[in-house]
Amino acid sequence: MEERKASGSLTIMTEIVLPNDTNVFGNLMGGRLMYWMDIAAALAAQKHCNAPVVTASVDNISFENPIKLGNAVHIEAKVTRAFNTSMEIHLKVWGEDLTQQFKYKSNEAYYTFVALDPHRKPKVVPQLFPETEEEKKLFDGALRRRQLRLILGGKLKPKDATELKALFVKD
Amino acid sequence: MEERKASGSLTIMTEIVLPNDTNVFGNLMGGRLMYWMDIAAALAAQKHCNAPVVTASVDNISFENPIKLGNAVHIEAKVTRAFNTSMEIHLKVWGEDLTQQFKYKSNEAYYTFVALDPHRKPKVVPQLFPETEEEKKLFDGALRRRQLRLILGGKLKPKDATELKALFVKD
Amino acid sequence: MEERKASGSLTIMTEIVLPNDTNVFGNLMGGRLMYWMDIAAALAAQKHCNAPVVTASVDNISFENPIKLGNAVHIEAKVTRAFNTSMEIHLKVWGEDLTQQFKYKSNEAYYTFVALDPHRKPKVVPQLFPETEEEKKLFDGALRRRQLRLILGGKLKPKDATELKALFVKD
Amino acid sequence: MEERKASGSLTIMTEIVLPNDTNVFGNLMGGRLMYWMDIAAALAAQKHCNAPVVTASVDNISFENPIKLGNAVHIEAKVTRAFNTSMEIHLKVWGEDLTQQFKYKSNEAYYTFVALDPHRKPKVVPQLFPETEEEKKLFDGALRRRQLRLILGGKLKPKDATELKALFVKD
Amino acid sequence: MEERKASGSLTIMTEIVLPNDTNVFGNLMGGRLMYWMDIAAALAAQKHCNAPVVTASVDNISFENPIKLGNAVHIEAKVTRAFNTSMEIHLKVWGEDLTQQFKYKSNEAYYTFVALDPHRKPKVVPQLFPETEEEKKLFDGALRRRQLRLILGGKLKPKDATELKALFVKD
């Protein structure tokens, strides 16, 4: 199975914040944004593996600036690394007030998807190779984030998470 | 400002999986579920603080079992601990096939919300006191999860995360 | 076929009123509420009979207090009595202004559902036994409400509705 | 305030049953239909009184034939009688399989709406005069249905419901 | 295959403009209106040919007056002419402010649909005969509009569009 470029999975989504997407302050609700991010990430994963995918996990997300009613929502999703049957997708989200010509960051996030075969069993996916500096950095960090996911999911003991442990012990 | 019981914030939400909530396998999409969880968590937070709230962050979520088209989705949300102006909410999510009388876990998650005053500034919230064993355990773990959120958000250095560090260094 | 407790069918649904659910006064539209009530009642009926169900009828509903944009909507549904292939479900609906800590009744209602087998034919359902005082009162009233439904549906003559007739003739 | 013809309020609505409107049998959910009926009835009431309206009550509805995915839903709504600040609206609903050229009745129903002034207080509405035989019959029956609503809402004692009482006592 | 009257395909749709249908000015978005028009036109086409249909093309649409939040949207759709496997549908759209008793034109449009057989192949449809003056005028104009569609779709050279050419060359 051939390796594939990270850039081949890039997915760009643009939405507009409509009234029903907002809370009482007229700002985009976090849940609505996570819904859009899930779809963008699923499309990026499917571009990479050419198979149906399902959401396996979502890493910590911090919402920095609220996105306002009528503003544009920009989402960029790209696969950072492929494991055996799963893929980690990096998302960048920002809002844009088109009248004020003002762009602002909303959040960055990592979603993990698993590819499925027609019998709904996990399916091996092509490996990914990163090309740019940013892609390489995201590729390298993917291992550490994966260990953290395994610990948080109760599938790995902290003391066995070699990469993560280093962070806490040294300096 | 008086303290409040954890149990006072309990919010129970039940939904049914409709066609538009599903992927090509007829299973609930992760993003749609996170949308419902966000609303359940917001209601629990508002019950605790009696003020409008906004989603500040979402911790790692692992999706365990897919919830099928036509099945019921059960979400229970309860505040675990109040900090100064923020609250951590614990969510339990499970699916139920009412015809087969079969219940299955989907995931557990932590959302954090910030209370706002009418000028949209963070507002101090009442402290929470846990009563049951489970509430006390969640209350205690909230500090550790908060440190992790701060590290992941780049606002705390791993070496200063005393509680977390212990996990990696000892045993 | 074993009898089942009324309490086993209890279904609790919580929703939040979003902009698209409201009329020009910013209040929840009656039709939107009846849609949510239909889903809550269907879930309660399915819990009782473990089979797919379809809405057979809805009794008179009076809307008492409007539920406002941003408020919570609480719906509790419980089966009151099972007939041969149908079940009557009692619903209580109230709104809650979480900021003002104010709860107010919206309405009470009765929906009737029919259970179906895989060939879409009506299917016999387990009988229900009421335990609490309220459940017993609802169980007893179910016969009278059923006569009224049959009269209103043109399937029973008023003079043959023994239970109802008593109400109009005596005192 | 001038009287108005019943025919002036006629509202015709046509919808198509889409996947998200259906239950597991591929039939239109009762709650979704009541949502559309509420909008059709509100439009008929607003045509009559030229003011915003809110749903006050819904009479018993029996669903006769399921409406299938992809079929057309036809709703006709017309005011039957105006009381002081409220109006009763009669609705006829049928489905249509356009490929099979087959029309089938779903249900008939009565919704009651109240007109509001800009301060959200009930507002006097023009009286209605019926012209056709059917309109006259509906106009006459409106009083009886109103008594029934008042009894069911606990605002009138059965023994004082003169019109209704006759039904049960004679023959 | 028998001919059919134009009037047999008349489809009347009424909608209300809800918050999520509007732009920042509180006016119905053009795209939302085209969505409703597509459904009304599809129903008219299906009434004529009694087969499933798909949208083949939409002619120029000019939006004249914005339709406001809370106003009614009226759509009338009627087949103007049947070609071999396709049908042209004429739509009239107007808004209505029910409180002000004010009706205003939004637009007129032509949609073209193709009928499909169960193998998803184009299917011959019954011919249409117009009865009223307006129906005859629309029937005659259909040929000219069809030539224009073919030119705009790159399937006909302007010089071969006999009917259209006359418009530009004479007077």
Next chain:
Amino acid sequence: MEERKASGSLTIMTEIVLPNDTNVFGNLMGGRLMYWMDIAAALAAQKHCNAPVVTASVDNISFENPIKLGNAVHIEAKVTRAFNTSMEIHLKVWGEDLTQQFKYKSNEAYYTFVALDPHRKPKVVPQLFPETEEEKKLFDGALRRRQLRLILGGKLKPKDATELKALFVKD
């Protein structure tokens, strides 16, 4: 007022076809697609003029290949030319079956938007200058398409449409 590059308005939207977007054949409904196109085009127009915009007109659209349930929908929108207060936007739409690695054209279209000032009056927009060959070709064709729109809208006589006339008279 400075001129702006065409490329500055480029808007990329990606959607996935969900069940409720489809007709009985499981293909994206034309009306749903036009809704998304309207939003993409509005965003492109707003990027160019930094003001709220409303849809003024939509040119002929021919739907070439149906987009299937679960497939991705790609929409690219870019302003082709600015007139006094209006802008023409060119849209390219294609579907993608991510599993089969197959992309297919759906349609190309032109939407026209008008910029509004805070009093909802048309507002002068910056002129556009095209850079690439394709942008220049679209810029030049915009005049001809505008004449056609004016003729079709009854605001220009065919004989006065100098550019268009040439097409029909010569060769």
